[in-house]
Amino acid sequence: MNGKIVKNQQISAGHFLLRVTLAESFKTPMPGQFVMMRDPGRIDPLLGRPFGVYGFERSQEEVTVEILYKVVGKGTLVLSRLRESDFVEVLGPYGRAFDTYPEAGKVVFICGGIGVAPITYLAQHYRSLAAARDVELICYYGASKAENLVGIEKLKRICSRVFTSTDDGSHGFQGLITERFSADISSYAAGSSKIYACGPRSMLKELSELVAGNSVFCQILMEERMACGIGACLGCTVLLKDGGGRGEHARVCMEGPVFNIGDIHWG
Amino acid sequence: MKNAGPEMQVDIGGLIIKNPVLTASGTFGYGSEYVPYLDITRLGAIIAKGVSLEPRAGNKPPRIMETPCGMLNAIGLENPGVHAFIKEKLPFLRQFSVPVIANVFGETIDDFKRVTELLSESKGVDGLEINISCPNVKKGGIIFGSDPDMAHAVTREVKRLTDLPVIIKLTPNVTDICLIAETVEEGGADAVSLINTLTGMSVDIERRIPHLANVTGGLSGPAVKPIALRMVWQVAKRVKIPVIGIGGIMNASDALEFLIVGARAVQIGTANFINPSATTDIIDGIEDYLKRHNIDDINDLIGTFDEEGNAC
Known part of the structure; x- marks a missing residue:
């Protein structure tokens, strides 16, 4: 869905804080999940970019998602040039969340x-x-x-x-x-x-x-370049150790982006 | 009762589909990934991700790289193999009452034959799309689809083993795609689909290494559309069998260009990655166009391209 930018501010050299309001139907992301964002209507850059969620608020009327990002390439550069009131496409939340343990020490x-x-x-x-x-x-x-x-x-x-x-x-x-x-x-x-x-x-x-x-x-x-973010393209795989239970390749967007550290084959 | 919309049904080599919009193999998984994002029952047909005789792990990452207005992929045809496809993927795909076309590839003619037999016996698929853009390991790795004799042989052998409509998917990485199209038509193909991806590469200049682990990959997306359109136009003039257009179709306008130059149907690929409901958006857009132009049947639009239209 399209969201409206309420803030896209440089907070340090090359680092930006982006805040976007979305329709209330947008699901609340679990920690570790990501969203795919792109400047709608563009074909260059073509693909969305995955960003781990930094903040999220839900009120009666709307929801707000926050992304903290660093400009590293064309996709993030284009994003950094969007201004307040501009629209940005936000898909998600996608991926496997972190497991949490409230009883931990x-x-x-x-x-x-x-x-x-x-x-x-x-x-x-x-x-x-x-x-x-x-x-x-x-x-x-x-x-x-x-x-x-x-x-x-x-x-x-x-x-x-x-x-x-x-x-x-x-x-x-x-x-x-x-x-x-x-x-x-x-x-x-x-x-x-x-x-x-x-x-x-x-x-x-x-x-x-x-x-x-x-x-x-x-x-x-884990982070990988992605095309679809929903498990179809098989572009974002990482190698798992044998016996990881999910085959040799795992999709960062579906089986991840959260992994148990012991499952990764570092090569 | 029939909806009061234009007729969208087309016939692709004996397979009647309710509209000309199909998913391109490898961009739609085995359907399940897209269930949350669109009404799959609206699709003309689903072309599933390619299957081989044995499971394949695919290439090492990185497998994709974005390039201007497009992307390179070198997934390496990762798939669970034809047995697992029939047992685990096909039952899911069947539930939507949408024709399912299996995409088949192999490294030897025997591989193609065996997979064709298994899929035909399974009674679960409505058509076969044969990917001849892969190397023949018994012929020194020459791409099946780049050699007219091999392309002909694969087509003939597959046709001999099945009653299902057979679509041959052509590679654009050849000197004359029309020659290959004519050859597979002679071999008995019921339709051709084109284009598969264009082979390309991209270099990380800081580290002087390829961006893809496989070095080269297949280019897709809007960057390839003008080339794909030109090839579809040329092939549609040269063969009598239906042509299915593929290559960088992002919206209904793009799809209509292919239909006008002679494509009987289109496949949507990379667009699914950017907009998971691209296929149904395109179906809606084609219908709107037909209404706007008072065309009652899409078959009255297909191939109506006026080459001389812009000549003074």
Whole structure:
């Protein structure tokens, strides 16, 4: 359906916060689900672009979806040029959501760069669950430099502790967020801790090595180029390890975008 | 009681369909993916994703790349194999009372023959579309559809084994697509469909690597439409069997161009990825056009292209 842009604001170099109002028939996305967006009527770029949901509100009259995105190519560049009152096509919500555990002791979020967007929506979901009132939310957030730690203030309001890392040391630990996380990993017991991550493939691969051999629950949100977003084109597959139960290839749009980290074949 | 709309029914090689809008193989899965987004019962026919004798895992990712006004794909014909198709996919497809056309491909003529036999015996399909855009492993990997003798042989062998209407899907990656079309007509094809994707590629200049793991892929989308239209026009003039137009059809206007130059029906492919209800939107748009032009029967529109119309 078409939505109306109420805000499409640059919040840091190359990073935008997009807020779109939609008809109330739009389903409430579960954390980890995504939407396909495109500038309607265009054939270049042709395909929609998948974005993990960053925020969502439902009132009597309308629903509002929020996307936090980084300009990385033609699709996001075109999106960034849309203005208030412009229409944007929004399909979804699509995909498998994160599994959540209100009875968990500690919930740990690990995000790299723009991977912060769907993780923030998940963190907010945990915070909104009455049954999860006692869960401790801890976040590890890495970016190239301080100004690219977009949305960190919101995360600080949701999580009790937020650790950061930057490549240049301009905020928090200097180095990779997985290095920062590995220093604390022993404090997250397998039984009571749940780990969720989203970020560059290299970060997720690194994390898979850190948690390998440990039975801690760890779900990750993967990204791939997509055409349809609904499971038909088979374009967005990732390789699973043998015995993953879903065959060798899994569609990020249907079997994912959320996967158990141990199921991915990193190659 | 019949609706007071224009007649939309067409005959594609003995298969009567209620309107000329079909789904292109590989863009509509096995139907189930689209159930939430459109009324499948309205389609002229469903052409299912291609099946081979044995299951195929397909290519490694990345499998797709967007290019200007189009996309490249190298899925690698991932499919569960003909046995699983008949057992697990076909019963679902049958429930809509829409003709189901199975799309068949193989790496040897024997593969094509065996899959044809199995599908014909299954009694669950209404027609076969034969994808001859794949390499013949017994002939050094030459594409079946690029060699007139091989294209003829596949058509003849498949026709010999089935009573179902047989549509041969042609590749545009040839010097003269009309020659191949004529050859498969001689071989007994009931219809031809064209075009399959155009082979292309795209390079990541920062890393100097291909964007697709398979290096090359098939180009589809609006970028290919003018080429597809030209080929359909040429082939429709050269063969007597029905021609089904495919290539970058995004809306009813695009579909009408194909029908006017001689396509008996059209297939909608990449458009399904952008608009899951593209097919039914196109059916509505064609009907509106016929009403607007006071055409009672779509067959009175097909092939009415006036080549000299713009000459001074």
